[in-house]
Amino acid sequence: MLPHLGAENFMxxxxxxxxxxxxxxxxxxxxxxxxxxVVRALHHLTKARLDKNNIDADLLMAANFTLTKQQGLKDMEVAEKKGREILKRHSVRPALKMGT
Structure with missing residues (x-):
């Protein structure tokens, strides 16, 4: 991810x-x-995941700290669903249908 570029730069x-x-x-x-x-990374990542809106932390955890590829993909799908729910709650235009 490149947070210094795009929308994350100013928002x-x-x-x-x-x-x-x-x-x-x-x-x-x-x-x-x-x-x-990795030990310090896991420590900081665990603290970052305390904020339920931080989907990036969930994705980073799934990509780097799962035992199997299948579990990592499952965790990423859970993070995607969580992100969709956050978007639905905080959407500027709730009439838009998300993801379908």
């Missing part, structure tokens, strides 16, 4: 629905993964 992660603390922990987890410090 923040999740369209500013994600708390600053959660965003900070997610960025620290991404940095730790880049340095292959």
């Amino acid at each position: 923040g992660r999740g369209g500013s629905l994600v708390s600053a603390e959660s965003t900070k922990h997610l960025q620290m987890a991404e940095d730790c993964l880049g340095r292959v410090d």
Whole structure:
């Protein structure tokens, strides 16, 4: 992900629905993964996931910390459904049909 480009640059992660603390922990987890410090990455990722609006943390967890590929895909599908529900709750135009 490139949060310094696009909408996340001026709106923040999740369209500013994600708390600053959660965003900070997610960025620290991404940095730790880049340095292959998985123990610290898991610590920060666990803290980032405390914010229920932080879908990026759920996806990062699914991509890096699942035991099987099937479980990782299942976790990503759960995060997708969670993201759709968040969009439905916070949508500017609720008349739009999401995902179908």
